[in-house]
Amino acid sequence: MNDEIAMDRKIALKEWAVAVKALTDGRQIMVLRKGGIAEETRDFRLKSPRFFLLPAYEHQRAELLKEEYRDELAAVLEGWTPDSPDAEIAAYAEAVDDIEIRDQETVDALANYHIWTDTFTEERLKWKRKQPLHLLLLRVYKLDHPVRLPMQAVYKGCKSWVDLELLPDSAAAKPVLDDGTFARRAEEIRRAIARQ
Numbered sequence: 001m002n003d004e005i006a007m008d009r010k011i012a013l014k015e016w017a018v019a020v021k022a023l024t025d026g027r028q029i030m031v032l033r034k035g036g037i038a039e040e041t042r043d044f045r046l047k048s049p050r051f052f053l054l055p056a057y058e059h060q061r062a063e064l065l066k067e068e069y070r071d072e073l074a075a076v077l078e079g080w081t082p083d084s085p086d087a088e089i090a091a092y093a094e095a096v097d098d099i100e101i102r103d104q105e106t107v108d109a110l111a112n113y114h115i116w117t118d119t120f121t122e123e124r125l126k127w128k129r130k131q132p133l134h135l136l137l138l139r140v141y142k143l144d145h146p147v148r149l150p151m152q153a154v155y156k157g158c159k160s161w162v163d164l165e166l167l168p169d170s171a172a173a174k175p176v177l178d179d180g181t182f183a184r185r186a187e188e189i190r191r192a193i194a195r196q
Contacts, residue, residue, distance in 0.1 A: 013053060014161070023138060024053070029113075031135075031136050050094050055087070057080050065117065087148070113185075113189050
């Protein structure tokens with residue numbers, strides 16, 4: 001069953017393209033955020049509980065992905081160049097939880113639920129040490145028809161949130177995971193970190 005997504009809030013979270021693929025394929029339901037280098041605020045903030053996912057191609061490194069996801073990186077980079085004339089939006093997400101993490105034990109408890117290596121998650125936790133790492137549990141919807149937008153300078157660079165231009169007023173989308181599967185996986189993650 002498809003849902004109609006109202007596009008009145010035209011905001012997107014930038015995330016590694018390989019992670020966006022894992023989210024839209026239903027292989028993971030979470031992202032870990034601390035904010036980008038060029039963030040408007042000193043720390044990460046959830047600007048909106050609902051947003052599009054904008055694939056980011058800069059800074060992706062194969063050695064920061066678990067072995068089984070490294071081929072996925074090559075696949076998402078195929079055909080992409082730094083001067084690509086457009087950006088593709090193929091997914092929409094709802095943040096059902098924003099959990100702050102401050103310790104390595106909790107980060108370690110998440111190891112089975114994402115595509116990144118321990119090195120990547122450790123570095124992310126340690127960067128801006130005084131700020132918490134945000135675990136966003138995301139309910140992801142795949143757009144029936146991806147939207148291609150002309151590339152804007154604001155879509156590039158190291159910031160978490162971007163305002164999108166030229167989106168239609170609404171789009172049909174379907175949840176990547178059914179309600180029961182998503183609820184079970186989200187609860188499994190919550191239980192894993194609650195033990196820490």
